[in-house]
Amino acid sequence: MTIKPVRKAIFPVAGLGTRFLPATKAMPKEMLTVVDKPLIQYAVEEALEAGIEQIIFVTGRGKGALEDHFDISFELETTMRARGKSLSVIENIRQQPGSPVYVRQQEPLGLGHAVWCARDIVGDEPFAVLLPDELMVGTPNFMAQMVQAYDNVGGNVIGALEVAPEETDKYGIISPGARDGALTEVTALVEKPAKGSAPSNLMIPGRYILQPEVMKILDAKEKGAGGEIQLTDAMAKLIGQQPFHGFTFNGERFDCGDKTGFVTANLALAMARADIGPAVRSFAEARLV
Numbered sequence: 001m002t003i004k005p006v007r008k009a010i011f012p013v014a015g016l017g018t019r020f021l022p023a024t025k026a027m028p029k030e031m032l033t034v035v036d037k038p039l040i041q042y043a044v045e046e047a048l049e050a051g052i053e054q055i056i057f058v059t060g061r062g063k064g065a066l067e068d069h070f071d072i073s074f075e076l077e078t079t080m081r082a083r084g085k086s087l088s089v090i091e092n093i094r095q096q097p098g099s100p101v102y103v104r105q106q107e108p109l110g111l112g113h114a115v116w117c118a119r120d121i122v123g124d125e126p127f128a129v130l131l132p133d134e135l136m137v138g139t140p141n142f143m144a145q146m147v148q149a150y151d152n153v154g155g156n157v158i159g160a161l162e163v164a165p166e167e168t169d170k171y172g173i174i175s176p177g178a179r180d181g182a183l184t185e186v187t188a189l190v191e192k193p194a195k196g197s198a199p200s201n202l203m204i205p206g207r208y209i210l211q212p213e214v215m216k217i218l219d220a221k222e223k224g225a226g227g228e229i230q231l232t233d234a235m236a237k238l239i240g241q242q243p244f245h246g247f248t249f250n251g252e253r254f255d256c257g258d259k260t261g262f263v264t265a266n267l268a269l270a271m272a273r274a275d276i277g278p279a280v281r282s283f284a285e286a287r288l289v
């Protein structure tokens with residue numbers, strides 16, 4: 001079996017962000033910042049560092065700020081240049097002309113549907129999916145570690161992280177088979193199992209490397225949990241037909257789709273910074289006594 005390299009990554013960014021209102025009324029939730037960088041930029045940088053070449057955004061109405069963020073800001077750059085300011089903090093965000101690629105989802109029909117909207121751009125190649133709500137911190141980063149594992153085993157490799165048993169109803173959950181280091185065989189998958197019925201506490205944390213055949217399964221537009229077209233259900237149908245592994249990331253995960261995760265990410269990343277870390281830490285220490 002030849003293992004085709006992963007060159008493309010899909011970023012589903014059409015979600016409405018209702019959990020973060022009012023912040024996300026007029027601003028895409030992917031533009032929420034952790035310290036001084038929007039969530040989407042963390043995810044795009046993770047993919048680029050992992051060797052991904054083509055960035056694909058599955059977007060929707062009201063998400064124009066995302067396109068502007070990865071473009072040239074003419075006024076800003078001209079003014080900064082005239083004032084002799086360094087442009088390094090914004091220059092490295094820009095992509096090559098023609099990239100990223102943007103496709104529209106039109107209607108919020110589920111994560112499986114969002115991924116399927118990129119089928120023509122993906123074509124007959126393996127691809128990655130990164131959910132920008134999930135901020136991952138580690139060296140090498142999560143996707144880079146996953147690509148390395150995929151280059152050995154091929155097939156489908158998805159993130160697999162343990163969560164508290166009472167949280168399993170919020171996520172896609174893996175039925176684990178044999179474990180070999182960071183890789184665990186996946187024997188079944190279930191999206192948001194009812195409380196008490198989860199096959200394990202191994203959840204899917206929004207990082208995927210998938211084979212293009214999943215798009216053909218998504219063609220059927222079958223609805224699953226919550227009446228949505230679920231990526232988890234389509235992936236489950238590949239088990240037994242293609243290699244399928246969970247990958248346990250050696251690093252830290254912040255679920256920034258959740259307020260506690262978002263605030264915690266800000267605190268952790270601020271404390272880790274050389275410039276503002278000491279001040280933030282001493283404030284936190286003083287507050288905690």
Ligand code: G1P
Binds near residue numbers: 170203232
């Ligand atoms: C989605 C996926 C779920 C995954 C989760 C990770 O759910 O459907 O399988 O575990 O992302 O954040 P959502 O958070 O969109 O409900």
